[in-house]
Amino acid sequence: MVSIGVLGYGVVGSGVVDLLQKNGDKLRQKLGVDLNVFKILVKNLDKHKGRSPLLTNKAEDVIHEKVDIVIEVMGGIDPAYAYVKKALVMKKHVITANKDLVAAHGEELMALARENQVCFAYEASVGGGIPIIRPMTDSLAANDISQIAAILNGTTNYILTKMYKENMDYKAALQEAQRLGFAESNPESDVMGYDAARKLSILSTLAYDQKIDWKEIDVEGITHIDAQDIKYAKKLGCVIKLLAISKKKGDGIFAAVRPVMVSEKGPFGQIDNEFNGIMFQGDAIGEMMFIGKGAGKLPTASAVVGDIVHIVQNHKGKYGKVIVERKQPCHKWENPFQWMLRIKTDDRYKVMGSISELFSINNFMFDDAQDKGEVICVVEIENELSGYEKLRHLEAQGYIKGIKKIMKLEEIAS
Ligand SMILES: NC(=O)C1=CN([C@@H]2O[C@H](COP(=O)(O)OP(=O)(O)OC[C@H]3O[C@@H](n4cnc5c(N)ncnc54)[C@H](OP(=O)(O)O)[C@@H]3O)[C@@H](O)[C@H]2O)C=CC1
Ligand SMILES: N[C@@H](CC=O)C(=O)O
Numbered sequence: 001m002v003s004i005g006v007l008g009y010g011v012v013g014s015g016v017v018d019l020l021q022k023n024g025d026k027l028r029q030k031l032g033v034d035l036n037v038f039k040i041l042v043k044n045l046d047k048h049k050g051r052s053p054l055l056t057n058k059a060e061d062v063i064h065e066k067v068d069i070v071i072e073v074m075g076g077i078d079p080a081y082a083y084v085k086k087a088l089v090m091k092k093h094v095i096t097a098n099k100d101l102v103a104a105h106g107e108e109l110m111a112l113a114r115e116n117q118v119c120f121a122y123e124a125s126v127g128g129g130i131p132i133i134r135p136m137t138d139s140l141a142a143n144d145i146s147q148i149a150a151i152l153n154g155t156t157n158y159i160l161t162k163m164y165k166e167n168m169d170y171k172a173a174l175q176e177a178q179r180l181g182f183a184e185s186n187p188e189s190d191v192m193g194y195d196a197a198r199k200l201s202i203l204s205t206l207a208y209d210q211k212i213d214w215k216e217i218d219v220e221g222i223t224h225i226d227a228q229d230i231k232y233a234k235k236l237g238c239v240i241k242l243l244a245i246s247k248k249k250g251d252g253i254f255a256a257v258r259p260v261m262v263s264e265k266g267p268f269g270q271i272d273n274e275f276n277g278i279m280f281q282g283d284a285i286g287e288m289m290f291i292g293k294g295a296g297k298l299p300t301a302s303a304v305v306g307d308i309v310h311i312v313q314n315h316k317g318k319y320g321k322v323i324v325e326r327k328q329p330c331h332k333w334e335n336p337f338q339w340m341l342r343i344k345t346d347d348r349y350k351v352m353g354s355i356s357e358l359f360s361i362n363n364f365m366f367d368d369a370q371d372k373g374e375v376i377c378v379v380e381i382e383n384e385l386s387g388y389e390k391l392r393h394l395e396a397q398g399y400i401k402g403i404k405k406i407m408k409l410e411e412i413a414s
Contacts, residue, residue, distance in 0.1 A: 002033050002312055005062035005092075006040040007083055008074035009048060009055065011181035012097050012124070013040065015301030016071060017052070020308075027305075031312050038067050041074070063087045069311060071304060072096040075185060081105055088112045088120065095307040097124035097300055100189075103198035103214045106205075107323055119314075121307035126199040127276045128154060129299030130292040131306065136206045143282030145207040147247040149412040152199040154274035154295025155183045155190035156222050156242040160259075161272040163230050164239055170225070182274050182295035192221035193242060193257040200244040203278070204255055208248065210327035217246075218256040218331035225259055229406060232340055232376055233261050235365060238408060239269045245412065246329065247281075255329035261340060261408035279412070332384040338362060338408040339387060343375045343394075344401040351375045354397050358390045373401075378408065 004020070006013050020027070020035055028034055039061045040054045048055050056062065059079070063070055063086050070087040072094060074080050080101050087094050088109065096102065101109075102125045113120035123133045151157050155177040162173035174191065177183045182190075189195045194214070201214035222242055233240050238261035246255040262268045267289060271277040276294025281287055293299035345351045352375055355361060359379035366376040381387035391403060 002031075002035050002069060002308075003038045003067050004035060004308065005038050005064060005067040005070045005087075007059070007062055007070065007072045007080070009040045009042045009052070010073070010075075011297050012073040012300045012304065013071070015297035016073065016304045019298060019301040019305050023305075027309070031309065033312065035308060035312075038062070038064065059083055059086075063090060063092065065090075067092055069093045069095060069308060071308075072098055072101070073304065074098070076100060077104060084109060084120075085112060088116050088118060091116045091118055093119040093121070093311045095119075095121045095124075095304055095311070097122070097304055099125040099195065099198045099202060101125075103201050106202065107211060119311045121311060122202075123307050123310075124300050124303035126152065126202050127278055127290065127292065127303075128274075128294040128296065129302045130276060130278065130290050130294065131303065132203070132278055132290055133206070134310070135290070136203065140280070140282060140285060140288075143280075143284045145280055145282050147245075147281040147412070148200070148203055148207055148278065149243060149245045149268075150200070150203070150278040151241055151268060151271050151276050152196040152203075152244045152278070152294065153190055153193075153242055154276060154293070155187065156193075156196070157271065157276070157294070158182055158274045159191070160222060160225070160240055160242065163225070163227065164234070165272070167227070169227070170223075177274075180274070181297055191223050193219040194221075196242060196244045196257045200246055200255060200257060204246040204253065204329075205323050207246070207280070208253055208327065209323055210253070210325045211323050212246065212253060212255055212327055212329055216255075216328050218258075218329075220256075220258045222259050224404065225406075228342070229340075229404075232342075232365060233406075236261065236340070236363075236378065236408065237264050238262060239264045240406065241268050241271070243268065243409075243412075249330070249334060253327055253329045254331070254334065256331055256333070258407055261406055263410070266411070333407070334383045336383070337381050338378050338410075339381055339405045340378050340408055341376070342404040344373055344403075345375060345399055346373065346401070347399045348375050350397070350399050352377075354394055355379065358393055
């Protein structure tokens with residue numbers, strides 16, 4: 001029998017316990033052993049009255065001599081970090097879905113796991129139910145990966161889908177994502193793009209064999225996206241997605257998280273709701289995309305239970321390479337792209353004149369009657385640095401009250 005301690009009984013923790021129960025027979029047949037939940041840690045026992053006799057509010061009941069595998073699905077850094085370290089030192093295998101923890105302390109915890117001859121597995125920390133960590137560490141290891149482009153946050157993708165397809169307002173869509181268990185306990189992490197940046201840092205570190213710190217990734221969230229942006233994106237045959245992109249550029253690495261307008265019919269344009277999509281460019285495999293549910297109870301539990309199976313089948317403490325070399329990513333997009341600009345002004349004609357002088361214009365698209373005080377257009381940009389330089393010139397003209405820009409990509413060029 002394999003004894004499992006679970007830290008956390010929220011969306012993911014309860015999903016893991018339910019899934020182990022639901023598919024217990026099938027797992028027993030596959031593995032030849034029983035998977036038995038020993039104890040489950042929660043913060044507030046009163047909240048869970050009558051739900052399970054295994055609940056406790058004492059961590060030492062879970063990180064216990066009799067336990068073989070500790071599953072950390074509490075979230076946050078404290079006390080999760082201390083609990084995971086304690087479990088590894090006690091030579092327990094550890095599985096986590098906690099990207100905050102993996103992005104901040106992953107390398108140290110992998111090294112500690114190796115030292116103690118146990119596994120530190122984190123499949124659910126990126127892409128929810130999508131198997132992506134093990135493909136990156138094992139199956140795709142023969143490739144030199146040059147680029148990752150991905151939708152990595154289910155909550156923001158759900159919000160943007162609802163705003164686009166059902167004209168739902170941002171706040172209502174966020175509340176729905178919270179109700180469905182997609183959002184973090186502090187959803188700022190989702191909507192400000194930090195969650196996607198953490199996941200991009202985990203994937204990029206594995207892809208490029210150099211530590212990419214999530215705090216050094218250029219991040220823009222979706223809080224400023226409004227119904228007008230969605231309306232203009234639609235007019236252009238586009239949909240707005242929060243994309244996480246990293247790519248090798250000579251000796252450097254570009255890494256950013258941004259809302260981007262992509263073609264409605266393209267590979268990212270069709271990934272809706274809580275689904276994630278992760279596209280790689282490898283020298284042997286070429287382009288490859290993984291799509292699936294990136295958030296939610298059972299999809300995430302599926303990845304956690306997959307890690308249990310992996311540990312039981314291998315049991316050697318080999319899982320997870322330890323990356324020590326650090327790399328600071330650069331933030332500026334170096335390929336041609338377009339910006340949709342929304343410029344607030346009292347003097348539209350002057351602004352249009354200035355834009356025409358500074359930029360090559362693809363399209364002026366505002367509606368005279370509706371879009372009062374705004375000039376809306378799509379302009380061609382050679383690279384981001386030159387684009388910002390031109391914006392500075394535009395702002396210096398004085399009759400501009402504010403500029404909003406959203407990147408538009410025809411394709412994610414390598
Ligand atoms: N939700 C999702 O779709 C996904 C989540 N994840 C990650 O999985 C982890 C868990 O997420 P989720 O299940 O949604 O979170 P929840 O907020 O739903 O659940 C957290 C659980 O941990 C318990 N907990 C939190 N802090 C403590 C503490 N200090 N001491 C004891 N127990 C504590 C809570 O106890 P109590 O119930 O008493 O409050 C609760 O049972 C997070 O790292 C998240 O980022 C990863 C992929 C997808
Ligand atoms: N809050 C996260 C949950 C999964 O990691 C998301 O919305 O993607």
